[in-house]
Structures are given as structure tokens and as C-alpha cells.
Amino acid sequence: MEIIKNPNFEFIALRNKAFKISLTLILIGVFSLILHGGPRWGIDFTGGAAITFKFDQEIKAEDAREALQSAGMESYEVTHFGDRRHLLVRLKLVHSKQDYLGAIQSRFDSIFPENKYIIEQNDLVGPKIGTELREKALLALLFSMIGIIIYISIRFEAESFLGVLVTLIFGLLVLTVSTTRAVLSSDLLTVLLILFSLAVVGYICLKFDFKYAVSAIVALLHDVLITIGIFSLLDKEINLSIVAALLTIVGYSLNDTIVLFDRIREEYPKERKRLPLDRIINKSINNVLSRTIITSLTTMMVILTLLVFGGEVIRPFALAIFIGIIVGTYSSIYVASPALIFWHERFGAGAELTRKAPA
Amino acid sequence: MFQNIKFKIIFILVIFLGSLYYLWPTYYLSRLPAEDKRLMSLSDPQGLRDLEERSIKLGLDLQGGMHLVLELDQSEISMAADEQEDAIDRALEIIRTRVDQFGVSEPLIQKAGDERIIVELAGVVDTARARALVEQSAYLEFQLVKFQNEFQEVLALVDEVIVENELYLLPQEEEAGEAPAQAEQERGEEFDPMDLFGKEDEQRTEPDSIESEEESSLDELLGSEGALAGETKKPFSQLFYQQSQGLQTDRRENYLLVPMDREPLVKEYLNLPEVREVIKLAEVNNQVDYLRYRSLDEEDEPDTLEVLWGDSKDNYVGPDGAVYKLIYLLKKHAEMTGEFLADANATLGSGYDPKTANKPLVMMQLISEGADSFATISERYIQRDLAIVLDNIVKTAPRIMSRIPGGRAQIEGQPTMESARDLSIVLRAGALPAPLTIAESRTIGPSLGADSIQKGSQAAMIGLALVLIVMLVYYKFGGLVANVALIFDLIIILAVLAGFNATLTLPGIAGLILTIGMAVDANVLIFERIREELRSGKTLRAAIDAGYDKAFSTILDANITTFITAVVLFQFGTGPIKGFAVTLSIGLATSMFTAIYVTRVVFDLWTLRKGVKSIAL
Numbered sequence: 001m002e003i004i005k006n007p008n009f010e011f012i013a014l015r016n017k018a019f020k021i022s023l024t025l026i027l028i029g030v031f032s033l034i035l036h037g038g039p040r041w042g043i044d045f046t047g048g049a050a051i052t053f054k055f056d057q058e059i060k061a062e063d064a065r066e067a068l069q070s071a072g073m074e075s076y077e078v079t080h081f082g083d084r085r086h087l088l089v090r091l092k093l094v095h096s097k098q099d100y101l102g103a104i105q106s107r108f109d110s111i112f113p114e115n116k117y118i119i120e121q122n123d124l125v126g127p128k129i130g131t132e133l134r135e136k137a138l139l140a141l142l143f144s145m146i147g148i149i150i151y152i153s154i155r156f157e158a159e160s161f162l163g164v165l166v167t168l169i170f171g172l173l174v175l176t177v178s179t180t181r182a183v184l185s186s187d188l189l190t191v192l193l194i195l196f197s198l199a200v201v202g203y204i205c206l207k208f209d210f211k212y213a214v215s216a217i218v219a220l221l222h223d224v225l226i227t228i229g230i231f232s233l234l235d236k237e238i239n240l241s242i243v244a245a246l247l248t249i250v251g252y253s254l255n256d257t258i259v260l261f262d263r264i265r266e267e268y269p270k271e272r273k274r275l276p277l278d279r280i281i282n283k284s285i286n287n288v289l290s291r292t293i294i295t296s297l298t299t300m301m302v303i304l305t306l307l308v309f310g311g312e313v314i315r316p317f318a319l320a321i322f323i324g325i326i327v328g329t330y331s332s333i334y335v336a337s338p339a340l341i342f343w344h345e346r347f348g349a350g351a352e353l354t355r356k357a358p359a
Numbered sequence: 360m361f362q363n364i365k366f367k368i369i370f371i372l373v374i375f376l377g378s379l380y381y382l383w384p385t386y387y388l389s390r391l392p393a394e395d396k397r398l399m400s401l402s403d404p405q406g407l408r409d410l411e412e413r414s415i416k417l418g419l420d421l422q423g424g425m426h427l428v429l430e431l432d433q434s435e436i437s438m439a440a441d442e443q444e445d446a447i448d449r450a451l452e453i454i455r456t457r458v459d460q461f462g463v464s465e466p467l468i469q470k471a472g473d474e475r476i477i478v479e480l481a482g483v484v485d486t487a488r489a490r491a492l493v494e495q496s497a498y499l500e501f502q503l504v505k506f507q508n509e510f511q512e513v514l515a516l517v518d519e520v521i522v523e524n525e526l527y528l529l530p531q532e533e534e535a536g537e538a539p540a541q542a543e544q545e546r547g548e549e550f551d552p553m554d555l556f557g558k559e560d561e562q563r564t565e566p567d568s569i570e571s572e573e574e575s576s577l578d579e580l581l582g583s584e585g586a587l588a589g590e591t592k593k594p595f596s597q598l599f600y601q602q603s604q605g606l607q608t609d610r611r612e613n614y615l616l617v618p619m620d621r622e623p624l625v626k627e628y629l630n631l632p633e634v635r636e637v638i639k640l641a642e643v644n645n646q647v648d649y650l651r652y653r654s655l656d657e658e659d660e661p662d663t664l665e666v667l668w669g670d671s672k673d674n675y676v677g678p679d680g681a682v683y684k685l686i687y688l689l690k691k692h693a694e695m696t697g698e699f700l701a702d703a704n705a706t707l708g709s710g711y712d713p714k715t716a717n718k719p720l721v722m723m724q725l726i727s728e729g730a731d732s733f734a735t736i737s738e739r740y741i742q743r744d745l746a747i748v749l750d751n752i753v754k755t756a757p758r759i760m761s762r763i764p765g766g767r768a769q770i771e772g773q774p775t776m777e778s779a780r781d782l783s784i785v786l787r788a789g790a791l792p793a794p795l796t797i798a799e800s801r802t803i804g805p806s807l808g809a810d811s812i813q814k815g816s817q818a819a820m821i822g823l824a825l826v827l828i829v830m831l832v833y834y835k836f837g838g839l840v841a842n843v844a845l846i847f848d849l850i851i852i853l854a855v856l857a858g859f860n861a862t863l864t865l866p867g868i869a870g871l872i873l874t875i876g877m878a879v880d881a882n883v884l885i886f887e888r889i890r891e892e893l894r895s896g897k898t899l900r901a902a903i904d905a906g907y908d909k910a911f912s913t914i915l916d917a918n919i920t921t922f923i924t925a926v927v928l929f930q931f932g933t934g935p936i937k938g939f940a941v942t943l944s945i946g947l948a949t950s951m952f953t954a955i956y957v958t959r960v961v962f963d964l965w966t967l968r969k970g971v972k973s974i975a976l
Contacts, residue, residue, distance in 0.1 A: 001833050001834075001835070002890075052807075054806075054807075099490070102487070118804060118806065119484075119486075119802075119804060120803070120804045120807040121802065121803050121804065121807060122486055122801075122802040123800070123801045123802070124800040126796070126798040128798060129798050129799045133933070136931045136932075137931070140927050140930070140931035140932070143927045143930075143931075144924045144928075147923040147924075148923055151916075151919060151920055151923060152920070155916055240933060240936060241935070241936065244866060244936045244939055244940075247924045247927065247928050248924070248939075248943070250924055251921035251943075252877070252921070254921070255877070255880070255918075255920065258913065258916045258917045259917060262916060263913075287891075288887070290887055291880075291883050291884055291887045294887075295877075295879070295880045297829065298825075298830070298879050298880075298883075299876035299880075300876075301825045301826060301829070301876065302822035302823075302872050302873065302875050303872075303876065305822040306818045306822065306869060306872050308818075309814060309817050309818040310814055310818040310869070311811055311814035311815065311818075313865060314811070314814075314815065314865055314866070314868075317869060318869065321873070
């Protein structure tokens with residue numbers, strides 16, 4: 001069975017339209033982020049407490065809010081979690097020794113004596129840990145991007161000794177940062193380190209004309225930005241597991257991009273005398289199209305079952321990956337490939353697209 | 360690997376059988392009814408531990424439990440580096456002792472950096488207890504140890520109470536050590552409806568009458584066998600190691616020994632209210648103490664007793680390698696408490712006495728209010744053992760050799776400087792507070808964990824079924840081969856998780872599900888290539904060879920980059936996220952084997968047969 005016999009669709013010609021679509025999506029996301037005053041960070045990053053109660057009978061969030069008010073809580077948020085029997089209470093803590101749970105429980109016990117409950121989940125994150133987790137999440141995203149740039153550069157363009165050298169430097173960097181926590185005691189230092197790393201990476205990319213790596217990273221940033229934007233639009237919180245989902249999206253989207261780039265690299269020497277670059281890339285996209293469809297179909301199916309049947313706890317994670325797979329499949333075709341053409345035309349004048357022969 | 364196809368098949372079979380071997384304990388445990396498991400935890404805890412050790416471990420988010428990060432509170436006082444180190448050591452000792460009391464299986468307690476302690480307690484979900492873990496100040500007591508023969512008498516009394524009220528915790532034949540394991544399993548379900556599976560010490564709150572009723576109904580069920588069970592006259596004391604059983608212990612010691620695998624059962628018995636009562640009020644000793652110290656004891660509270668466990672650091676290892684826990688009978692009323700202690704330090708003995716000179720010992724300094732009373736106590740109890748009890752665990756029980764005036768005592772007989780240091784930490788822990796705050800706590804109820812497992816595996820099953828169908832419909836024979844490879848892949852992933860003692864978390868299950876979706880990618884790439892090669896007019900054999908060769912580097916590239924993100928996730932992620940990174944990485948590696956190597960062997964086998972010119976793909 002085949003979905004499409006010898007596909008020959010026009011993708012590259014639509015790149016300007018695609019550019020507009022992507023830009024619009026990103027702008028909507030950014031706009032929403034500005035409106036909401038940044039992403040809605042979970043307690044993992046802000047510090048605070050989050051408690052999930054499971055009641056025997058349905059309970060009104062409004063009643064629970066009043067109970068919290070009367071318990072003397074100041075900064076809190078009450079929502080249903082999944083169904084109307086589950087209540088998620090988020091608190092900002094005044095200080096860590098506060099017996100917030102005891103206070104809430106005694107209020108609940110006296111106000112809803114008939115409606116028994118159990119505590120399903122109770123998380124408390126101190127402000128210091130919150131700051132650390134924020135740093136860690138940022139570093140994780142940063143280091144995975146750098147790692148990817150390096151790997152793609154080794155495989156697709158750079159001389160191998162350079163690749164080994166850069167990989168070693170990267171490995172050392174990850175090691176020092178993750179072991180000497182003391183160095184990173186402030187947000188400012190983290191930001192400085194990130195800016196410095198980006199500058200170094202940017203310089204290396206320009207200097208060595210890493211067009212594959214840069215195009216792949218542009219696509220990945222595109223995916224991450226859009227996913228965060230959609231999360232902001234849906235008013236979903238960003239916590240540690242969402243960061244893990246973002247990294248997974250990065251991995252998946254990259255997978256797609258690499259399959260495509262591999263094919264471009266293979267086709268280019270065969271066709272470059274006959275066809276312009278954008279035609280070669282368009283042909284490559286068509287060549288791998290049925291694989292792209294089948295793989296994203298199977299992956300999407302499993303994530304969809306996780307989204308529907310996996311339960312409330314894992315749902316936000318599954319949602320992020322679901323969005324990411326759609327955006328990631330699109331971005332390999334409509335972001336990574338146009339970026340490759342753009343970079344080649346702008347910076348790579350006269351140079352060959354592929355220095356290294358395909359493996 | 361291997362040129363000859365026969366060897367390839369054998370290699371695959373070995374991996375397959377090996378995987379099944381590693382998965383067996385997980386499978387067995389998951390099929391074991393909860394009641395049988397509870398009985399096994401009392402009758403054969405070692406066997407159960409072995410099984411659990413070799414099974415896939417569930418993260419706290421799946422089995423329920425508590426993850427705590429405790430931090431030295433320096434908001435009010437600032438500490439020098441060595442003070443900080445001392446404070447964290449004391450805190451560690453206090454936490455370790457308290458967790459010991461919880462009876463949690465395999466607790467994790469570790470120092471993280473200079474000012475943090477990480478505690479992970481599976482099954483404990485009571486936040487109030489976590490606060491107690493941290494906020495209560497440590498309670499150090501000095502309690503008089505009763506003589507061993509007194510302890511034996513108490514054991515006999517406990518035996519009587521158990522027999523009289525039929526409080527047996529196990530079917531009696533089993534307890535007598537005669538019953539085959541099968542009998543235990545058959546009967547397990549009717550036996551005891553209460554969940555005793557060690558979660559909390561206090562959970563036996565039901566009235567005792569229920570227990571007795573259950574027992575009598577059991578008797579009725581068992582008929583004559585029940586009567587036979589009554590013949591076991593020593594249900595409790597037989598759990599202890601008796602001198603007659605040939606174990607060499609120091610006759611001068613006053614503790615008794617309980618074999619490690621009997622510990623849960625002894626604990627359960629000791630928790631029975633009737634047993635506690637009979638121990639508390641046992642009048643065994645009074646001739647000895649009362650006659651000798653009649654005048655001094657007059658003002659004392661009634662001389663009640665209690666049984667406490669020794670520290671697990673002090674476990675006794677028998678000549679045959681068996682491990683025994685120390686257990687003490689103590690006078691409940693403390694002779695002195697930690698508040699009279701000023702300081703304690705490990706040091707080397709000075710002077711010329713060969714017994715102490717240059718030997719590690721602990722110097723203990725009392726505050727002036729404590730000095731006088733300690734002089735009196737030490738005079739009264741010369742040649743008796745005085746237990747140093749931290750939070751209800753007996754840390755050590757040195758013998759009083761002489762009257763100790765002036766508030767300076769030394770505790771000798773420390774085998775190493777290290778153990779002297781540990782003991783001084785215990786003493787200081789009772790004297791000086793170690794202010795800790797909860798920097799992070801994550802608690803997940805067992806019901807939510809069970810729910811997550813159930814929903815996660817349901818999602819995995821449905822997802823798997825859908826992928827299998829799509830592959831089969833789209834690639835026909837090729838899809839069938841890919842499907843076999845996919846199921847093989849899942850078996851290997853789970854076996855690797857079990858074999859490497861990795862922990863499965865909820866995000867880990869998500870990683871597994873994601874792997875199902877992504878693992879077929881390799882086969883999709885290969886099959887699409889083969890189709891292309893076939894279209895370009897190659898023969899089947901040549902097309903298969905070219906398909907695998909050309910797809911390989913792409914698959915490798917794609918997997919390695921995903922692997923990079925997984926490594927980063929592992930490095931920076933917290934517990935559950937690490938679980939995700941682990942299953943994802945394992946899945947990436949194993950899917951390379953199943954999707955490329957295994958499917959290739961199947962295709963080679965198929966096309967090697969004579970007359971096969973085409974393949975449904």
C-alpha cells in the first residue's frame with residue numbers, strides 16, 4: 001500500500017507563505033506572552049506549594065476559595081483538576097515553616113464535614129530550589145542545542161578533527177557547569193554564560209559556514225517558541241515536565257530534519273549540474289515524504305492515546321509533545337529547508353553546499 | 360555481528376531468552392496477589408527483597424511516597440564551614456534514626472553538597488510526619504538496660520498472651536516453620552483482612568476484638584488443623600535467636616538477637632496493643648533492682664518496661680554470614696535526657712592504662728545541673744548497662760564501670776575512631792539542635808500512583824495496537840516483521856530497566872510510549888528505501904541490501920541527536936524526568952538492534968529460500 005505514488009509536490013515555492021504563517025504563529029505567541037506577563041511558570045520555577053485534593057463528591061472551586069480565604073491564605077489559586085471532584089490549590093508561601101496544609105485541612109474539615117477527601121499530591125518548592133531549577137532548565141535547553149549543533153556539524157560539514165575538538169570542549173563545559181554549582185549562584189551569571197555560549201557558537205557557525213547546523217537550530221527554536229506560545233494562549237503552566245517535553249520536541253523535530261538533510265546531501269552531488277538548489281531540495285522533500293507521513297502518523301497516534309487515556313498528571317506533557325510533533329514535522333519542510341537555501345545564498349556564495357561526501 | 364546467519368539467529372535467541380530471564384521477577388511480582396505479598400513480607404522477607412531487587416523499580420510518582428530536600432537553616436545564625444559540617448552530620452544522624460523507625464523499605468538518605476540532605480521514602484505520604492522528621496528536636500535519653508534473663512522472662516509472658524488470645528500473625532504451621540509455602544498461599548486470603556504491610560507503626564488502630572474474631576473464624580475454617588496450631592507454645596520467643604540454637608554471643612551482653620528476616624514479624628507482634636501492655640507491666644525484674652535500691656527507687660515512677668531496637672549500624676553478623684538485629688529490654692523511665700549534655704567529642708585515650716591509652720573513645724561533658732544526678736545514677740548502676748537512646752533507637756549501651764563524678768564521662772571500647780566519631784555525633788545530636796528547613800517536598804499518594812500506572816499502561820497498550828495495525832496494513836509482510844521487532848524491542852527495554860536497577864517513572868512510561876511511535880521510524884526509513892530501490896529496477900536481494908545500507912547512516916544520525924537531548928535531560932533533570940531520559944535512551948539503543956539487525960535477519964532468512972522473488976512490502 002502506498003499513500004502517494006511518486007509524489008512531486010511543490011513545497012519550496014510556498015516558502016514565503018510558510019514564512020508568513022510561522023511568523024504570525026510566533027507573533028501571536030509572543031503577544032500572548034506579553035499579555036500574560038511572561039510564561040505561566042509552575043511552582044517548580046517560582047517556588048510555592050501545589051496540593052491536589054480528591055473529594056468524595058463534587059466540590060465548587062468558589063467554596064474552596066472561600067475556605068482558603070477564611071484560613072488566612074493570602075496568595076492562592078484554586079482550579080479543578082481533571083474533573084469536579086479534584087481540586088488543585090496553588091499557594092505562594094510566606095515562609096517555608098508555615099503549616100499551610102494543616103491550616104487548609106482544618107478549614108476544609110470544618111466547612112465541608114460531609115465531603116471527605118484525600119490528598120493525592122502535595123508539592124512544596126522553596127524559592128532557592130525554584131531559582132536553581134530555572135537555571136537548570138535553561139541550561140538544559142542551551143546545552144542540548146549546542147550539542148546538536150556540534151553533532152550536525154561533525155556529520156554534515158566540519159573536518160572531523162575540529163568536530164572532535166569542539167565536542168570535547170562542549171563536554172567539559174557541561175561537566176564544569178553541572179558540577180560547580182557555586183559558580184552559578186545568580187541569574188545574572190547564568191544569563192551571561194548563556195549569552196557567551198551563544199556568541200561562541202554563533203561565531204563558530206559563521207566562521208565554518210555551518211549551514212546545516214544553523215538551519216536545524218532555527219527550525220528547533222521555531223518549534224520551541226510556537227509550543228511555548230500555544231501554551232501561553234491556552235493558559236497552561238510551564239513546569240519541569242514541560243521543559244522535558246520541549247527537549248523531546250527538539251529531539252523529534254531534529255530527527256525529521258536530519259532525515260531530510262541526509263537526503264539533500266545525497267541528492268546534491270548527483271543533481272547539482274542539472275538543477276538549482278531549491279529544486280534539489282524540493283525533490284528531496286518529495287523523496288522522503290511518505291516516510292515523513294508514516295512516522296509522524298505513528299508518533300502522533302501514540303501521543304494522542306497518551307493525551308486521551310494517560311490520565312490528568314501526564315496530560316500537559318502529552319499535549320506539549322503533540323503540538324511539538326505537528327510543528328516539528330512542518331518545520332523540517334518549511335523552516336529548516338528554506339533556512340538552508342537562505343544561508344547558502346546569503347553567506348555561502350560560491351562555496352559548495354556539501355564539502356563532505358555522504359557517508 | 361556474525362557473518363553466518365545461524366550465529367545471528369542464535370545471538371538473537373540468546374538476547375531474547377536473556378531478556379525473559381531478567382523480566383521474570385517483575386512478571387512474578389506483578390501477578391502475586393497483595394495478600395500473598397504481605398504474608399511473604401512476614402514469612403520470607405529476604406526472598407521478597409531479592410525478588411524486588413531484581414524487578415523494575417517504580418519511582419515515587421508511581422508507587423506513592425515522599426521526596427524531601429532538607430536544607431540547613433542559616434537564616435538566623437551564620438555558621439563557619441566546620442560548624443556547618445558538624446550540623447549537617449548531626450542532622451543526618453537524627454534523620455537516619457527517625458527514618459529507621461518509620462520502617463520504610465530501602466529509604467534513601469544522602470548528603471547533597473554541604474548544606475542539603477535528600478530523603479526519599481517510598482510509601483510514606485503523611486506530610487505531618489515529614490515535618491516531624493525535620494522540626495522536632497532530637498530526643499536523647501539514657502535508659503537502664505534490663506538483664507538478659509529478665510528479657511527471656513518477658514518473652515515467655517508475651518508467648519502466653521499470644522497463645523491465650525490467639526494473636527498469631529501467620530498461619531501457625533508456617534510460623535512453626537513446618538508448612539510448605541503452598542499452604543500459606545492458599546490460606547492467605549481468609550486470614551487477615553487488614554493491610555499490615557509495613558507503612559506506619561500506628562496503623563493497627565482497629566479494635567483487637569476484630570482480630571480475635573478473625574482468628575476464631577480461621578479456626579473454624581481450619582477445623583482440626585486450627586486446634587493443632589494451638590500447640591505452638593512459643594510463637595514469639597521462637598523468633599529470637601536462642602543460646603540453645605548454637606549462636607556464639609558474648610554472655611555478658613544483655614541484648615537479644617533477632618534474625619534479619621524475622622524482624623518484620625517481631626515488629627508486628629510488638630505493635631499489638633496486648634503485647635505492648637504485657638511488656639510494659641511485666642513484673643519480672645523487681646527482686647533485683649528493688650531489693651538493691653529500695654531506698655532510691657521510692658520516688659521513681661512505676662518501673663514500666665519497653666522493648667527497643669538497636670541501631671542497624673550495630674547489626675550482628677554471625678559466623679555463617681547471617682545478620683541479626685539487636686533488641687533490648689529497657690526500663691521505660693529515662694535516667695537522664697539529652698538536655699543535660701553539654702558536648703561530646705571523639706578522642707584518643709591518654710594515660711598509661713593499656714585498656715584506654717591511645718584507643719578511640721568518646722568524652723562526654725555534662726552541664727553542671729546534670730553532673731550531680733549523673734554521679735548518683737552511675738553510683739546506683741555500677742556494672743549495669745546504660746543505653747544511649749536517640750529517638751527510640753538504642754545507639755549503644757555502654758557498661759558503667761564506676762561512679763562518675765564531675766560531669767565528665769568517657770565511653771570506651773570504640774573499635775575505631777570512625778565509630779567514636781559517630782557516637783559523639785549521636786550525643787551532640789541530642790544536645791544541640793540542627794536547624795533544618797524543608798527546601799523541597801514532593802508527595803504523591805499511592806492511589807494517584809496506582810492510577811497513573813493503570814492509565815499509563817492502558818495508553819501504552821492502545822498506542823501499541825494502533826501502531827501495529829498501521830504498520831501491518833501499510834507494509835504487509837514488512838510491517839509484520841517490523842511489528843515483531845517492535846514487541847521484541849519493548850521486551851528488551853523492560854529487561855534492561857530491570858537488569859540495570861533503573862527506576863520507572865510516569866514520564867518514563869511516556870518515554871516508553873514515545874519509543875513505540877518512534878522505533879518504527881527506522882523500519883519506515885528502510886522500507887521506503889527498499890521500495891525506491893525496487894522501483895529503480897533492482898532485484899529483491901539487491902534492493903534489500905541497498906535499502907538497509909543507505910538508511911543506516913540516517914537512522915544513526917537521527918538517533919544520536921535524540922540521544923544528545925536525552926543525555927542533557929538526564930544531567931539536568933530531577934527524579935521523574937531522569938526516568939524519562941533513561942527509558943528514551945534505552946529505547947534508542949535497543950530499537951537500533953531490533954529495527955535494523957533483527958528485521959534484517961528475518962528478511963535474509965526469507966529471501967534465502969529458493970524461489971522467493973518478491974516480498975509483500
